[in-house]
Structure formats: C-alpha cells, structure tokens
Amino acid sequence: MSPTQISLNHVKKTFRTRGLGKRKEFDALVDLSLDLRKGEILGVVGESGSGKSTLGRCAFGIVPVTSGKVTVFGEDISQVSGSALRDIKKRMGFVFQDPIASLNPRMYVKDLIAEPMRMHQEFSHNFYERIEYLASRVGLSSEQLQRRPHELSGGQCQRVAIARAISTNPEILLLDEPTSSLDLSVQAQILNLLSDLRSEFSLSYLLISHDLDVISHLSDRTMVLHDGQIVEFGDTQSIINDPQQEYTKTLLRMKSGSGRIDTLGTSSPSLPPGFDLDMWQEAPLNRWAFQNVEKFISTQIIEASSTPAPWAERKQSPWRDLEISGEGSIGSILESTYTDALLVVQNGNIVIEHYENGMNPESKHLLQSVSKGILGVLYAQLEAEGLLATSDLIIEHIPELAGSGYATATISEALDMTVALNFSEEYHDPDSEIQQQDRSANWRHRLAGDVPGIHPFLQSLTGSGQHGQQFQYCSANTDLLAWIAERVCGDTYATILSDRLWKPMGLVTDSTITVDEFGAPLANGGISMTARDLARFGALFLDEGYIGNQAVVPKKWIAQTLAGASNSVQSVEYLQVLHPGGSYKNQWWITKGENQEIYCVGIYGQYIWIDPTTKTIIVKFSTLPVATNSEHSRLHMALFREISRRKF
Amino acid sequence: MSAPIIRVSNLAVDFASKGIVVNTPLRGVSFEVESGKTLGIVGETGCGKTLTGLSILNLLPPNAIRRGEIWLDGHGELNSQNMADVRGVQISFIFQNPHSAFNPVFTIEKQLKIVAHRQGLDHHQGERIIRDRLKEVGLDDIDRVLTSFPHQLSGGMLQRCMIAMALLGTPKLLIADEPTTALDSTIARQILTLIYNLQKQYGFALILISHDVGLVSDIADNIAVLYAGRVVETGTTNLVLSDPKHPYTKGLLQAIPSASVVRGGLTAIPGQVPANTLTIVGCSFASRCSQVQASCANDPALKEIAGRNVACGVVTR
Numbered sequence: 001m002s003p004t005q006i007s008l009n010h011v012k013k014t015f016r017t018r019g020l021g022k023r024k025e026f027d028a029l030v031d032l033s034l035d036l037r038k039g040e041i042l043g044v045v046g047e048s049g050s051g052k053s054t055l056g057r058c059a060f061g062i063v064p065v066t067s068g069k070v071t072v073f074g075e076d077i078s079q080v081s082g083s084a085l086r087d088i089k090k091r092m093g094f095v096f097q098d099p100i101a102s103l104n105p106r107m108y109v110k111d112l113i114a115e116p117m118r119m120h121q122e123f124s125h126n127f128y129e130r131i132e133y134l135a136s137r138v139g140l141s142s143e144q145l146q147r148r149p150h151e152l153s154g155g156q157c158q159r160v161a162i163a164r165a166i167s168t169n170p171e172i173l174l175l176d177e178p179t180s181s182l183d184l185s186v187q188a189q190i191l192n193l194l195s196d197l198r199s200e201f202s203l204s205y206l207l208i209s210h211d212l213d214v215i216s217h218l219s220d221r222t223m224v225l226h227d228g229q230i231v232e233f234g235d236t237q238s239i240i241n242d243p244q245q246e247y248t249k250t251l252l253r254m255k256s257g258s259g260r261i262d263t264l265g266t267s268s269p270s271l272p273p274g275f276d277l278d279m280w281q282e283a284p285l286n287r288w289a290f291q292n293v294e295k296f297i298s299t300q301i302i303e304a305s306s307t308p309a310p311w312a313e314r315k316q317s318p319w320r321d322l323e324i325s326g327e328g329s330i331g332s333i334l335e336s337t338y339t340d341a342l343l344v345v346q347n348g349n350i351v352i353e354h355y356e357n358g359m360n361p362e363s364k365h366l367l368q369s370v371s372k373g374i375l376g377v378l379y380a381q382l383e384a385e386g387l388l389a390t391s392d393l394i395i396e397h398i399p400e401l402a403g404s405g406y407a408t409a410t411i412s413e414a415l416d417m418t419v420a421l422n423f424s425e426e427y428h429d430p431d432s433e434i435q436q437q438d439r440s441a442n443w444r445h446r447l448a449g450d451v452p453g454i455h456p457f458l459q460s461l462t463g464s465g466q467h468g469q470q471f472q473y474c475s476a477n478t479d480l481l482a483w484i485a486e487r488v489c490g491d492t493y494a495t496i497l498s499d500r501l502w503k504p505m506g507l508v509t510d511s512t513i514t515v516d517e518f519g520a521p522l523a524n525g526g527i528s529m530t531a532r533d534l535a536r537f538g539a540l541f542l543d544e545g546y547i548g549n550q551a552v553v554p555k556k557w558i559a560q561t562l563a564g565a566s567n568s569v570q571s572v573e574y575l576q577v578l579h580p581g582g583s584y585k586n587q588w589w590i591t592k593g594e595n596q597e598i599y600c601v602g603i604y605g606q607y608i609w610i611d612p613t614t615k616t617i618i619v620k621f622s623t624l625p626v627a628t629n630s631e632h633s634r635l636h637m638a639l640f641r642e643i644s645r646r647k648f
Numbered sequence: 649m650s651a652p653i654i655r656v657s658n659l660a661v662d663f664a665s666k667g668i669v670v671n672t673p674l675r676g677v678s679f680e681v682e683s684g685k686t687l688g689i690v691g692e693t694g695c696g697k698t699l700t701g702l703s704i705l706n707l708l709p710p711n712a713i714r715r716g717e718i719w720l721d722g723h724g725e726l727n728s729q730n731m732a733d734v735r736g737v738q739i740s741f742i743f744q745n746p747h748s749a750f751n752p753v754f755t756i757e758k759q760l761k762i763v764a765h766r767q768g769l770d771h772h773q774g775e776r777i778i779r780d781r782l783k784e785v786g787l788d789d790i791d792r793v794l795t796s797f798p799h800q801l802s803g804g805m806l807q808r809c810m811i812a813m814a815l816l817g818t819p820k821l822l823i824a825d826e827p828t829t830a831l832d833s834t835i836a837r838q839i840l841t842l843i844y845n846l847q848k849q850y851g852f853a854l855i856l857i858s859h860d861v862g863l864v865s866d867i868a869d870n871i872a873v874l875y876a877g878r879v880v881e882t883g884t885t886n887l888v889l890s891d892p893k894h895p896y897t898k899g900l901l902q903a904i905p906s907a908s909v910v911r912g913g914l915t916a917i918p919g920q921v922p923a924n925t926l927t928i929v930g931c932s933f934a935s936r937c938s939q940v941q942a943s944c945a946n947d948p949a950l951k952e953i954a955g956r957n958v959a960c961g962v963v964t965r
Binding site: 047048153154155183184185186187188189191192210211212213214216217218250251253254255295298300301519 | 692693786832833834835836837845848849859860861862899900902903904905914915916917918920
C-alpha cells in the first residue's frame with residue numbers, strides 16, 4: 001500500500017457561537033478518521049452543512065481540531081510550528097470554490113502565481129521561466145499573465161488558482177469545490193487539467209464537492225459525509241454502483257440528469273432519516289409516512305368546500321376506562337392497536353375525539369383501502385346523473401382494456417369485486433400483483449420489467465375465468481372504476497371528487513390523492529383526509545343520502561348498499577369469522593350483523609364503521625406494524641360493536 | 649397539439665454606447681412554447697440564455713435595443729405599452745440567486761404582499777393566497793417564514809418563497825433562470841420537482857434556462873441549444889439529447905462527467921464563447937469546432953435534420 005500522507009484520527013471539531021444570550025455548540029465533525037494515501041484522489045461528497053469543507057480545513061491544518069489527531073507527512077500538525085510548519089505548508093496546495101473571490105483583485109496574474117514561491121523563498125535563476133511554464137501548463141497564455149483577475153473568465157481564474165497551488169511543487173492538494181462555480185463545459189476542461197496534473201506531478205488530492213458526478217469521475221476512493229459523520233467510505237466504483245446506505249442512494253437519485261422528474265418517488269423536503277420508498281408502509285416509517293404521503297409521492301389536491309359544514313362540538317364524557325367485554329378498556333385497546341386517531345359520532349355529535357402520534361383535527365391521514373368506499377359513493381352520483389349505468393360493460397367506456405382480463409366484465413362486477421382476475425393481493429409478497437401495482441403507481445421503487453403507470457398496469461391484467469361468480473377482493477378494480485369516472489366526466493378524479501362530494505358535503509379540509517407520473521389516481525388507497533371529514537361519509541348512510549339539507553346521493557342507493565349483495569364473502573375464511581353471512585357491495589363491507597353495520601377497512605388499521613341502528617359513526621386511523629392480521633381485525637370489530645351500542 | 653402561449657421570433661438585442669451598436673449578444677432567436685409544456689434553453693455562459701429571458705419581459709438595461717417579435721396568447725405582440733399588464737401577471741420570473749433577488753430590508757411577507765397587490769388581490773384575499781402558495785411550495789412554518797428577512801432563510805427556502813411569489817397570480821408563462829444553480833444538488837432536485845408538480849397543477853408554460861443539460865433533460869419537453877446568441881439546435885428533448893446533431897450540442901453532452909466515463913476522458917470543448925458577437929462572420933462555432941470546413945464561412949440557417957432543427961453547414965443527416 002502507498003504511504004499515508006495525511007491521516008485523521010478520531011477528529012472532532014466543535015464550533016461555538018458567540019454573542020448575546022445562550023452560547024451554542026455545534027459539532028461540525030464527529031469522531032472522524034481517514035487517511036489520504038500517496039498518489040490517490042480522495043473524494044468527499046455531502047450536502048451543504050455536512051462538514052466537508054471543515055474536514056478539508058482540519059486535514060490541511062488551516063483550522064485546529066477540537067480533539068483527535070491530524071498527522072501530515074508523519075508529523076502531528078498541532079505540535080509543529082515555525083520553519084517546520086512552513087516546510088509542511090510548502091508541500092501543500094489549495095484551490096477554493098470561487099476563484100474570483102480567492103484571488104487578490106489588485107494583483108497581476110503573474111504575481112498571483114509567483115506569490116506562494118515568494119512566500120516560501122523559492123527563488124531560482126529561472127524564476128520567470130517557471131511562471132511562464134506553470135501558466136502554459138494550466139493553459140494560460142503569456143499575454144494573460146499581464147492581466148488582473150477581473151479581466152479573466154471564471155474558468156481562467158480557476159486555472160490561475162491551480163497554477164498558484166502547484167507552484168511550490170506540492171505533494172498534496174486540497175480542492176474545495178474547484179468547479180462548482182463554473183459552466184459544465186469549462187468544468188470539463190478543469191477536471192481534465194486536474195487529472196493530467198496528478199499523473200504528471202504524482203499529486204494526491206483531497207477533492208471536496210457536493211456534485212457526485214465530479215467526485216465519481218475523478219476520485220479513487222469516496223467518502224460520503226452527512227452531519228459531520230461518515231455515512232459510507234470506500235472504493236468509488238463500488239459506492240456508485242452498489243451504495244449500501246440509504247443516504248448515498250438518495251444522493252445518487254437526486255443527481256441532475258438522473259431521470260425524468262416525474263418518475264421520481266422521493267422528492268420533497270424533510271424526509272426522515274432512513275426513509276425508503278420501499279419501506280414506508282412498514283413500521284416504524286409508517287408512523288410518520290401515513291400523515292406525510294404528499295412529501296414523497298406526487299399528489300393532487302381534492303379541494304374542500306368554500307362553505308364548510310363543521311361537526312357540532314359537544315363536551316366529551318370520560319371514555320378511556322370503559323371496558324370492552326373480555327378485551328380490556330378502550331384506552332388499552334387504542335394503545336395496543338397503534339392508534340393515530342379515533343373519532344366517534346353519535347346522533348350527529350362528536351362524542352369521542354382522540355388523536356395520537358402528533359395528529360390533530362386538521363391532520364390528514366392515509367386512508368389506504370377506505371378510499372374505495374369513497375369511490376363507491378361517487379358511483380352512486382355518477383349513475384344518478386346518467387353518466388353511466390352499472391350494467392355497462394367496462395370496455396364500452398375504456399376500449400383500451402379490450403385485450404385485458406376486464407374485456408367481458410361489467411361495472412357492477414368491478415364495484416362488487418366479482419371480476420375474475422389473476423391478481424394476488426398478498427401485501428408482503430414482491431411478486432404479487434398488488435406490489436406490482438404499487439410500483440406502477442410510484443408507491444414503491446419501480447423494478448426492471450414493471451409497467452409504468454396505473455393505466456398500463458390495468459391493461460396488463462389477465463382474466464382467470466367467469467366474472468360475477470365469486471367474490472375476489474382486487475384493489476385494481478377501484479382504479480379501473482376511477483379511470484371510467486375520469487373518462488365519463490372528462491375531468492381529473494380529484495376534481496370529480498371535489499365537485500361531486502367534497503363541496504356538496506361541506507368538507508372542511510383539502511384532501512389529497514396520490515397520482516402516478518401521468519396523473520392517474522391510485523383510487524384504491526391513495527386518499528389522505530381528516531378523520532372529521534371522513535366521518536361525513538358515514539353521515540350520508542345515516543341520513544338517507546343527505547348532509548344537512550343537501551341531497552348528495554340517492555336514497556335508493558343507500559338502501560341498496562345497506563342491504564348488501566346476494567353474493568356473500570363466505571369463500572374467505574377469516575371474513576366468515578368476522579361477520580358471518582357478510583357481503584361486499586358498492587365498495588363497502590356489509591356485516592349483515594344484528595345492527596346492519598357496514599364498514600370500510602384499509603391495511604394497517606384504517607376504518608370507517610357505521611351502525612345505522614344506533615346512528616353511530618366511528619373513524620379510526622392506525623399505523624399497525626403489519627398490513628393485515630386477523631387478531632387485529634377481530635379486536636377492532638369488537639371495539640366498534642361495543643362502542644356503537646353504548647350511549648354517550 | 650394545443651396553440652402556443654408564447655411565440656418569439658427573430659429576437660435580437662444590441663447594446664449601444666453613445667448611439668453606436670457595440671455588441672450584439674442576441675442575434676435572432678426564435679421559439680414557441682405551448683401551455684403546460686416546458687422548453688429548456690441551454691448553453692454556456694455568455695450565450696445569451698439569461699438575456700433571452702430578460703428580453704421577453706423587457707427587463708433590459710437602457711442601452712439595450714430589442715428587435716424581433718414576441719407574441720403572447722391573448723395580448724398579441726408585446727411592446728412597452730402592454731408590457732405593464734403582462735409583466736409579473738401573465739409572465740412570472742424566477743431568478744437565479746434568491747438571496748440577491750429579494751430586497752434585504754423588507755420581510756418576506758411585505759414583499760409577497762406587494763406582488764399580491766400587483767395581482768389585483770385585496771388585503772384578505774392576498775393574505776390567504778400567500779399562505780396557500782407558501783404551503784404548496786412545501787414550507788412548513790409559514791408564520792416564521794413570513795416574518796423573516798431574506799437573510800434569515802436558507803437558499804432553498806428562499807427559492808421556494810420566490811416560486812410562491814411567481815405563482816401568486818395565475819401566470820400563463822413562467823420563466824425560470826437557473827432556478828437551482830445556487831442550491832445543493834439534493835435541494836435542487838426538490839425545487840425542480842416542485843416546479844414540475846406546480847406546472848402539472850396550474851398548467852403554465854415553462855421556460856427553463858440552465859447551463860446544466862442534465863437538469864434540463866429531467867424536466868423539459870423541448871430543448872433549444874443556444875450558442876453565441878443563436879439557436880443552433882432545437883427539437884424534443886429526447887431526440888436532441890439522445891442523438892445530438894450539432895457539434896456544439898455533442899460537445900456539451902460530452903462535457904458532463906459521470907462514473908461511466910473513463911477518468912480524464914472528458915471531451916471538453918476547446919476555447920470559449922466568442923466575446924463580441926458583433927464581428928462574427930459565418931458559423932459562430934467554427935473557431936471551436938472539430939468538424940470545421942471551408943463552407944463554415946457561410947452563416948448556417950436552421951434547417952430540419954432528423955426530426956429537429958440544426959444550424960450547421962456540415963451536418964447533413
């Protein structure tokens with residue numbers, strides 16, 4: 001191995017802010033070790049404030065370190081002074097970011113190049129020849145030696161800075177963002193120059209840049225720095241081609257030219273550390289992600305009403321210690337089911353409203369498959385307007401699906417989930433269609449061979465037999481129905497929902513729905529809204545389709561949905577245990593229980609529960625650690641049944 | 649294909665000193681942008697990119713003389729009379745360095761309100777729309793942002809404020825001049841995504857000016873490569889960047905460093921953009937071009953080659 005020229009050993013650098021008030025300390029570098037070997041280019045990459053410039057300054061002895069040891073050419077830099085320090089400094093060169101700012105505007109180029117040699121008293125008989133040689137080496141003409149910095153372009157100034165840096169025949173160069181202020185074409189010239197100089201003078205570089213392209217182009221080894229700590233350090237090729245850390249992957253994704261913006265999943269500010277588009281639905285990321293979907297998936301806004309109709313407030317009576325038979329208190333059940341929100345409305349009054357995990361009455365939460373129920377209600381409207389009939393064949397509206405499994409299915413078969421498709425709804429299986437759909441919709445990173453976009457995905461689905469025979473829960477059906485809705489209304493799904501439901505229903509807060517890069521909505525699970533607004537959908541069922549004096553959906557449709565489908569969901573074993581004799585109608589689950597309760601459920605514990613007998617609506621948002629679990633479902637059912645039968 | 653929002657034809661700018669034209673940095677630029685589409689303008693420093701943006705809004709210094717036609721949908725040809733109705737209302741501008749584009753002695757709120765007033769919004773409407781826009785551009789702590797002075801915000805936050813400011817009205821066209829050059833690459837990506845999403849939402853036409861071809865390729869539908877005050881190649885982004893025809897476009901693309909290129913193998917374009925474009929005879933790129941021929945002494949006009957327009961006398965297919 002080549003000898004080490006600079007080594008940093010457990011270096012820490014703390015800055016203190018002075019001034020009035022409380023003094024603050026800021027750790028720019030935290031316990032950082034590295035070695036710069038002879039003849040290598042070591043790249044340091046990171047964002048602003050990651051400590052990369054401080055690292056360079058500490059390594060080259062420009063600023064002292066707070067603790068730890070910096071060794072340069074085998075000497076502890078904090079222990080040497082006087083001529084010994086000057087000898088070390090002579091063997092170092094520096095190139096900084098802004099060449100115009102780092103060159104003295106009053107000096108001629110020839111003097112700028114000569115200055116380090118004069119300082120180190122390196123006079124020889126061919127002093128002026130050496131200046132000319134250096135200038136020609138970095139591509140400056142002898143005429144330009146007579147100019148001052150303002151008479152040169154940015155790229156030429158940076159050449160002067162480089163000539164200056166190599167004038168004392170140094171062995172190591174500190175390059176702090178050497179090309180950041182330059183045009184790409186000039187940057188290419190400077191990078192080529194630096195590369196040539198290194199082989200010619202066998203220099204080592206400590207190259208600092210925020211630009212991964214520059215780093216990866218030039219350096220042998222790369223260090224990724226974040227918050228003063230090493231995120232990843234190793235051979236450049238392996239870091240670029242096979243990054244191990246999420247932060248490095250994010251940097252690589254964020255490069256310009258790394259792909260069309262619209263295919264990018266992670267885009268917005270303040271993602272939590274360790275955020276991964278493939279993991280956000282899982283614990284613990286879902287605790288944050290379900291309230292912040294718009295920060296990493298493209299969304300469209302479903303506008304709220306300009307004349308909102310808020311819920312009547314009523315003083316809540318104590319509910320936390322009420323016992324649910326055999327399951328413990330309500331409070332303890334909320335705790336064990338990772339609750340984000342619980343809202344109970346009885347006879348038009350809020351009787352329980354409880355938020356956790358940083359939520360409040362204005363917080364939106366991802367509905368997951370509760371979104372389907374909203375589409376069901378929308379279809380009641382579309383049918384009433386005569387825009388479609390549920391007996392229509394799907395391909396009458398979307399001829400593009402003629403070659404797919406939907407070719408012979410009807411709208412009502414999609415609404416009631418009796419389309420026979422090859423579709424696996426196994427949430428944790430990467431080969432399942434539901435995960436493929438997530439990837440098509442930019443809910444996960446797309447893999448090679450995935451269909452881009454929701455509509456092409458729907459077109460790729462194949463049939464598995466006779467439609468209308470058997471219940472098969474298939475999320476894609478809802479997205480298909482949203483496509484039809486957009487087609488018959490000639491508008492975006494978000495606008496359709498806003499005009500036909502959000503505004504007439506007087507919903508208070510703008511909601512969002514995730515869309516793919518072509519603007520197609522993920523109607524089966526992409527809506528985020530507040531618990532209070534969602535509960536309004538329950539009110540529709542209790543008031544025969546009315547919200548206040550406003551008729552939103554036909555009374556007939558409400559009755560038809562509450563009655564359920566003739567086709568029961570007995571084929572699914574755990575559903576039979578949950579609600580024997582239950583069915584699925586118009587995107588809602590019908591329990592056929594004593595009180596005729598109906599509900600919608602989304603993975604990871606999202607619910608709206610309606611008990612028409614006791615006039616109770618329950619909304620619960622949760623972030624369970626698993627998508628589906630029969631024990632969680634049973635516990636929720638028990639909780640909802642008992643709450644609705646109590647009088648608050 | 650929808651109708652263009654803006655059509656620029658033969659736009660040229662002269663700089664005069666004591667009544668004599670001393671410099672012609674823009675020598676006849678033509679393009680059009682449709683509603684909801686993005687045109688990327690790329691080129692090196694000194695090619696006239698920023699000047700193109702500024703001359704659309706007639707924000708040129710007093711010694712500049714603008715020639716050519718700029719036509720805006722619904723307003724006809726833009727001139728100094730109707731410019732007042734258009735500037736900042738129909739056409740918004742995002743400047744490169746947010747720290748120098750905001751006035752340092754007024755709070756963000758004050759500056760946004762001035763623009764809101766300009767859009768014809770009353771006090772209450774203005775306040776509501778300012779808050780809405782700041783939320784849309786991804787700022788969280790809006791009260792703090794509003795009461796801050798520009799130096800108290802980071803570059804990324806300030807650039808978000810500027811985008812919010814540009815969208816207080818409902819512009820038909822947004823001109824973004826190097827909107828991310830002063831920012832970190834991760835922040836830059838966020839800002840670009842934001843602009844993209846807002847464009848999807850509001851449907852404005854976008855002119856994105858940048859020296860970074862990679863950045864432009866991430867968002868632009870069409871691209872115009874500018875060299876020495878002229879468009880040398882223009883067409884759909886995909887076509888131009890995947891198979892560049894003009895030697896200058898090729899050079900720009902080869903200058904982008906990446907891990908896949910062997911070290912030292914960057915093909916830099918030798919030399920510089922000609923400083924005084926007044927005296928150019930023939931092809932302006934000839935002095936730096938590796939394919940130069942005797943015929944390059946003639947000024948090449950834009951002509952269609954392989955699905956896009958190229959101004960080169962040598963390239964034929």
